[in-house]
Amino acid sequence: MTLAALADRVRRESGLAITARDLERILAALQASEDIWRIVDLAPVPMMATCQGLHALAEIGWVTWANGRVRLTPAGDQACRKLAIAAVRELKCPRCGGRGVELSPLREVAAAFHRIARGRPEASQEFDQGYVTEDSTIARVAFMWAKGDLAGKDLLVLGDDDLVSIAAALTRAPRRVVVLDIDPRIVNFVAEAARAEGLAVDARQHDLREPLPEELCGRFDTFFCDPTESLRGFLAFAGRGLAALRGPGCVGYLGLTRYEASLAKWRDIQRELLAAGGVLTDVVDDFHTYVNWPYIDAMRAWDRLPVKRVPGRDEPWYRSALIRVELVEAARVENPRYTGDIFNDEEAATT
Amino acid sequence: MTLAALADRVRRESGLAITARDLERILAALQASEDIWRIVDLAPVPMMATCQGLHALAEIGWVTWANGRVRLTPAGDQACRKLAIAAVRELKCPRCGGRGVELSPLREVAAAFHRIARGRPEASQEFDQGYVTEDSTIARVAFMWAKGDLAGKDLLVLGDDDLVSIAAALTRAPRRVVVLDIDPRIVNFVAEAARAEGLAVDARQHDLREPLPEELCGRFDTFFCDPTESLRGFLAFAGRGLAALRGPGCVGYLGLTRYEASLAKWRDIQRELLAAGGVLTDVVDDFHTYVNWPYIDAMRAWDRLPVKRVPGRDEPWYRSALIRVELVEAARVENPRYTGDIFNDEEAATT
CATH class of the missing domain: 3.40.50.150 (Vaccinia Virus protein VP39)
Incomplete structure (x- = not known):
């Protein structure tokens, strides 16, 4: 199965705007850590999509979890090699934390x-x-x-x-x-x-x-x-x-x-x-x-x-x-009252 | 004269998109250095506009130059204080040069x-x-x-x-x-x-x-x-x-x-x-x-x-x-042949 087809399937089933590149980002994170929070951290993908993506990758046998660790299976490993998906490579400046500012x-x-x-x-x-x-x-x-x-x-x-x-x-x-x-x-x-x-x-x-x-x-x-x-x-x-x-x-x-x-x-x-x-x-x-x-x-x-x-x-x-x-010009905005739930959409993860 | 009025005048005379905030950026740079290249560097403004702005600030008596140094006059100094325009404060990470990446x-x-x-x-x-x-x-x-x-x-x-x-x-x-x-x-x-x-x-x-x-x-x-x-x-x-x-x-x-x-x-x-x-x-x-x-x-x-x-x-x-x-979607671009001078506009400085 191609990543594009898998992304399509997840998108259809969940309504989340997940892409093939997002799945690639998840697979790159999986090669850098087996810890769920590091994986979520390292994959710049909506968290709901990361979760959904991990379940989908498990269904096709590329990912598995046990004892609190999330791992690529040998099939997943092979797929990453075939698709030339490398591990996340963090290169954050240790002094400024990647922010560029001197404190x-x-x-x-x-x-x-x-x-x-x-x-x-x-x-x-x-x-x-x-x-x-x-x-x-x-x-x-x-x-x-x-x-x-x-x-x-x-x-x-x-x-x-x-x-x-x-x-x-x-x-x-x-x-x-x-x-x-x-x-x-x-x-x-x-x-x-x-x-x-x-x-x-x-x-x-x-x-x-x-x-x-x-x-x-x-x-x-x-x-x-x-x-x-x-x-x-x-x-x-x-x-x-x-x-x-x-x-x-x-x-x-x-x-x-x-x-x-x-x-x-x-x-x-x-x-x-x-x-x-x-x-x-x-x-x-x-x-x-x-x-x-x-x-x-x-x-x-x-x-x-x-x-x-x-x-x-x-x-x-x-x-x-x-x-x-x-x-660069006067702000063109209204200042209306908002009613209803303005906090949630399908990508909301922490609310 | 207000910065907005001065920016208007420069814009009219030069056709450059200079703004009051740009003049403020130039005045903030002038307080940090008297060297022309540091001033150009520190003022994130089109260089043609920085030059034009310096000439305009000189005309109203806020800036002067002699012996290769560009200086605020006492009147310019006073104006900066009145307008609460502070010196540029560089806070670039010295390790990554503000880029955020570790080499x-x-x-x-x-x-x-x-x-x-x-x-x-x-x-x-x-x-x-x-x-x-x-x-x-x-x-x-x-x-x-x-x-x-x-x-x-x-x-x-x-x-x-x-x-x-x-x-x-x-x-x-x-x-x-x-x-x-x-x-x-x-x-x-x-x-x-x-x-x-x-x-x-x-x-x-x-x-x-x-x-x-x-x-x-x-x-x-x-x-x-x-x-x-x-x-x-x-x-x-x-x-x-x-x-x-x-x-x-x-x-x-x-x-x-x-x-x-x-x-x-x-x-x-x-x-x-x-x-x-x-x-x-x-x-x-x-x-x-x-x-x-x-x-x-x-x-x-x-x-x-x-x-x-x-x-x-x-x-x-x-x-x-x-x-x-x-x-995020297929690129919507043409791939035409371009003719004529595509390199110059009124903001071009280094060509």
């Missing part, structure tokens, strides 16, 4: 951030939370700084379980930092930390399904948002950010994974961002690493995992790209 | 490549050449390898003064490497090096304004091209690459600068790449550093430079992003 000039900011973040609220499934490592947050702020999007700028953070607002304000570089979050625990934590540290952060409770408050529209130079990854939800949240920007030359930062968004969805998202007046100046893969959240065994993908093992805190596997979009 | 596993490939590249042809203005540092070529190959686009794949290199084909073949990872270049010196050099080193590289002379040869259409998994940066020329060359790809899951790599392409042009390019069936999976800024070419004082931007000094070999200033585009 040592932010040493004191990082120290203060680590101290403050100790008391942070745990990730909650109710709000689709799951926060990035503290290093990822610092790297994100460093990246914004190096791009000229932080110093002297007005920054809006849409959803802040990553505590970007705190790290950004600790640099003392931005002119203004405003946070909107639906979760009162986050709002209170950020407000309390800002008060204790003397940081100019304005944290407000707000549900992003509601229109962006009028007084925040067109008032910011930079926004950050790590949206939910259904197409409708992602565009809704990104649209709030764009509505908050002053105009051309202003910038949005967005997180986007390969684990809950197929490249077909990536393309739909990019088309919308361009149509809204933006250009993609940076797309940095695997920029963010997430801390494993406490509800992993309650997430949607759990049932389809071939090996059901809760990963440890020291086994990160969920990563996302950092996308920087700069407006 | 030490390619140590032997790099050593062989450095040895071979010693005899390379010098960059020629006739063919719009200007090659990247050897480290940049190695990093590019490492990046392709880590993305799964090299091992076992058929690679097409369109224009190869960077000698990507040699570095790629030295890894012994690709199945097939084909090079097309208009310059017989490059074709001969690559063919000769391949013969001497026993590398499977097929180098052919070809003018990319001519249609891609039929027998190469739809036959490759990966292409690399560092196109000329006029909009028409960039899309023409990128289209040849896309025409060479087998289909969904196949990948193109393109270089693109900020020095000869405004973000408005970037956006036009991205729209076309998406419309052609692709998605942008990676956009890594400043991935490539170029070796200063011998015809710098004969290039188009020279006349507009406020300070006319030829930079040394150890003063790199011209950089480009690496863009990875993956097909």
Whole structure:
């Protein structure tokens, strides 16, 4: 059976946008690790499709699992050789973690951030939370700084379980930092930390399904948002950010994974961002690493995992790209109220 | 005068797509260096616009130059403070140069490549050449390898003064490497090096304004091209690459600068790449550093430079992003013959 035919079958049976190249990515990951979380990590494929793909590869006898290990069978091994599919070759810079940014000039900011973040609220499934490592947050702020999007700028953070607002304000570089979050625990934590540290952060409770408050529209130079990854939800949240920007030359930062968004969805998202007046100046893969959240065994993908093992805190596997979009003309976005479930689609894995 | 009004004036007088944010980028660079080449390097703005912008800033008394140094005047300094424009803050990882890739596993490939590249042809203005540092070529190959686009794949290199084909073949990872270049010196050099080193590289002379040869259409998994940066020329060359790809899951790599392409042009390019069936999976800024070419004082931007000094070999200033585009559907491109000058537009600086 060809990979194209197998991808067709999986696509038909599951409704997932899996491709032959995705199966190749899974087979490349299988040659690099037998651990389910490393395989999911190394295969940049929607996690639901990775699970579905592993089941399909097992059905044709290329993959098997036992004792918690996922392995290529001799037939699978032979197929990889015949199809010239090599093992994943990681070549991430060990110093910057593949992010390209140097953190040592932010040493004191990082120290203060680590101290403050100790008391942070745990990730909650109710709000689709799951926060990035503290290093990822610092790297994100460093990246914004190096791009000229932080110093002297007005920054809006849409959803802040990553505590970007705190790290950004600790640099003392931005002119203004405003946070909107639906979760009162986050709002209170950020407000309390800002008060204790003397940081100019304005944290407000707000549900992003509601229109962006009028007084925040067109008032910011930079926004950050790590949206939910259904197409409708992602565009809704990104649209709030764009509505908050002053105009051309202003910038949005967005997180986007390969684990809950197929490249077909990536393309739909990019088309919308361009149509809204933006250009993609940076797309940095695997920029963010997430801390494993406490509800992993309650997430949607759990049932389809071939090996059901809760990963440890020291086994990160969920990563996302950092996308920087700069407006080249006034943002063309609406600011409507969204109703219904904007969080789920067939690629949703962690909700 | 506001930056927006000044940008308007420059845009009207020069026809260049300069923006207020571009002027801000120039002012941020001016605070970080008084050297013309560092200023051009640090301001991600079309070089023609940087030159034009410096002249305009001089007219309003914010910038001055003397003895080969370009400086903010006290009035310019004050304006930056008032507008909260801070100095450029470079935070590039010193290990990977901001590229995110670790090169030490390619140590032997790099050593062989450095040895071979010693005899390379010098960059020629006739063919719009200007090659990247050897480290940049190695990093590019490492990046392709880590993305799964090299091992076992058929690679097409369109224009190869960077000698990507040699570095790629030295890894012994690709199945097939084909090079097309208009310059017989490059074709001969690559063919000769391949013969001497026993590398499977097929180098052919070809003018990319001519249609891609039929027998190469739809036959490759990966292409690399560092196109000329006029909009028409960039899309023409990128289209040849896309025409060479087998289909969904196949990948193109393109270089693109900020020095000869405004973000408005970037956006036009991205729209076309998406419309052609692709998605942008990676956009890594400043991935490539170029070796200063011998015809710098004969290039188009020279006349507009406020300070006319030829930079040394150890003063790199011209950089480009690496863009990875993956097909999510069959490529929708034509393969026509192009006539007329496809190399120049108003942003062209180095031709």
